[in-house]
Each structure stands twice: as structure tokens, then as C-alpha cells.
Amino acid sequence: MQAQRKLLSGQRWHFQHGPIDLVISAHGDSGAIEIAHNAAWERFNQVLPELAFELTQLQMAVNSNHLHCPLEGLVAKRMWQACQPFSVDFITPMAAVAGAVAQEIISYYQHPDIQRAWVNNGGDIALHLSPGQSLRVGLYANMAQLNATQLENGLELDGYFSVNASMPVRGLATSGWRGRSFSFGIADSVTVLAGTASQADAAATVIANAVNVKDSRVLRVPASSRKDRSDLGDRLVTVDVPLLEQALVEQALQAGLTKAQTLHATGLIFSAALVCQGQVLVTSNNVLRGIQPACHNLALA
Numbered sequence: 001m002q003a004q005r006k007l008l009s010g011q012r013w014h015f016q017h018g019p020i021d022l023v024i025s026a027h028g029d030s031g032a033i034e035i036a037h038n039a040a041w042e043r044f045n046q047v048l049p050e051l052a053f054e055l056t057q058l059q060m061a062v063n064s065n066h067l068h069c070p071l072e073g074l075v076a077k078r079m080w081q082a083c084q085p086f087s088v089d090f091i092t093p094m095a096a097v098a099g100a101v102a103q104e105i106i107s108y109y110q111h112p113d114i115q116r117a118w119v120n121n122g123g124d125i126a127l128h129l130s131p132g133q134s135l136r137v138g139l140y141a142n143m144a145q146l147n148a149t150q151l152e153n154g155l156e157l158d159g160y161f162s163v164n165a166s167m168p169v170r171g172l173a174t175s176g177w178r179g180r181s182f183s184f185g186i187a188d189s190v191t192v193l194a195g196t197a198s199q200a201d202a203a204a205t206v207i208a209n210a211v212n213v214k215d216s217r218v219l220r221v222p223a224s225s226r227k228d229r230s231d232l233g234d235r236l237v238t239v240d241v242p243l244l245e246q247a248l249v250e251q252a253l254q255a256g257l258t259k260a261q262t263l264h265a266t267g268l269i270f271s272a273a274l275v276c277q278g279q280v281l282v283t284s285n286n287v288l289r290g291i292q293p294a295c296h297n298l299a300l301a
Helices: 030-053 074-086 093-109 148-153 197-210 246-265
Strands: 004-007 013-017 020-028 114-121 124-129 134-140 159-164 171-175 189-194 219-222 236-240 271-276 279-282 297-300
Touching: 013 030, 020 030, 020 093, 030 074, 030 093, 030 114, 074 093, 074 197, 093 114, 093 124, 093 171, 093 197, 114 134, 124 134, 124 159, 124 197, 159 189, 171 197, 189 197, 189 246, 197 246, 197 271, 246 271, 246 279
Parallel strands: none
Antiparallel strands: 004 013, 013 020, 020 114, 114 124, 124 171, 134 159, 134 297, 171 189, 189 271, 219 236, 271 279
16 A cells, blocks of 8 residues: 555645545745645655554553653654643543644645645644734535535535634644544534644544533444444444434533633633534634534635
């Protein structure tokens, strides 16, 4: 299995290697961007083999009593460090893998002649913004409902984050039971803005897990039954959430918001938006604008 890359419209690049799937865009001096693309591609080829070499350790729970990272690779260390603040509860470094990979690749675009750049790893996004630059990151409805016509004509955003260079935000990530990763909770989505993409990824996982209620109608199965050698083992993960009473949804969202507010107060996140069955809670009203119900995926606009 070899890494592949393809030039997309708008001078964006698509890098793919096994489960890693990146879309990259950069704006600025064309020469600097070309150098960055080539350096990022060379580094990208090394990332998956490095992670695979330490996979066993990466799938082990982070021990809250250990402050020294046992991993060797740069991306692996970043994953562990992003998850360590949350290790009082069960978490493995894999909770931050997508964000950590995006963060590794964005480092090749952090050049004075590149005004702004982003690396989108399946919705977990790392940003580079030069002084005075900004980027709008939009939320839109369930991707499963999209069709080719909608994609060709452009997405109608349900809401958006406006991130500027002066903000302490260089990473965004989304987690929830509908996403590509497993969740213990019932959130359709939790989108987190944080200092780095790996930090946002880990925090989104933790907050999405907290958006939860005990209800026998919520279908949960062992993670191992859905994915061989899952880092979650036989822990129960959510696979279906029926329409719940509004009071239960509010209870679940409030539990998640409490977690998000705690993380904000300790500086682990900048902001978060929590969505469940048409209800939305946010930690900061001046960051997310125009949001409508059922928004749980990220799009760059």
C-alpha cells in the first residue's frame, strides 16, 4: 500500500495513505507553496509507517499517573500529549490521531510567504494563519443526505466559525456517534476549537462522550464487534439513537456543556458547539454564527 496524491480543483491537494485522507489548501507566494507541498508530501509518506510501528502502545489507555510519554514518533507523542490531560477517564492516544496527523502536515506551511493554509483530515482541521488573516469554517448537515447535485452546486451552510489569526485557535475537530470514530455518547456532533488540531480532536472525543443519558432505547454494542482490534476493546459504543424526548436531549447536552465549560475554564479548549437531535448548545455565542438545527459536519468556506 503506497501513499497517493492528486491535484484537485482550486489548487488543493488530496493526500491519501490507508485510513489517512487529507485535503490541503494554501494561499500566498506560489514558490513557497510549491516547496511546502513537496515537503509535506515527503513527510506524509512517513507518517503511517511510523504510527503502525507503535500501534500497540497507541491503543493502550493513557495513564493519568504517568507524565512521561512512552512513545517515540513525533505524531505519536503529540497524540499522547493531547490525551494526557483527559486521562483521569479512559482514553487512548488514538482519540487524537486525525488531528495530530493534520497538525504534523500543517507545520510545512508555516512560512512567512504563505498567508494561510489548512489541512483537513476527515473533518479534523489544522490551520496556518499569518497576522491579519482569517478563515471561515462552516457547519453543514449530515453528509449521508448529500447528493451529487448538492455537491456540484455548493453546500448551504447551517452555521460557521470565523477564525482569525489573533485568536488562540489553530485546530478544529468534530466527534459524535454519527462520525467515523466511535463514541460513548449520543451527540450527533461536538465541534471543538482549540490551540492545536490534536488538542481539539482529543477534547471533541471527551465532550461527545459526555453528551449522554442512560436509556435502554439507545443501542450500544462492544466496539470490538464493529472493528477488529479496536483501541476501545469491549467497551460499549453507541450505534443507534432513536428520537428521544426533549427533556432527555436537554439533559444529555447539558452534561456535555458542563464538561466543555470545565475544559474552557482550564484553557484546554477555546470554544465548542454541541448538537443533538436538533438542539444546539455552545460555550461562546460570539464564535459560532448562523447555526441551525442538525448541523454536524465541517466544511471550509
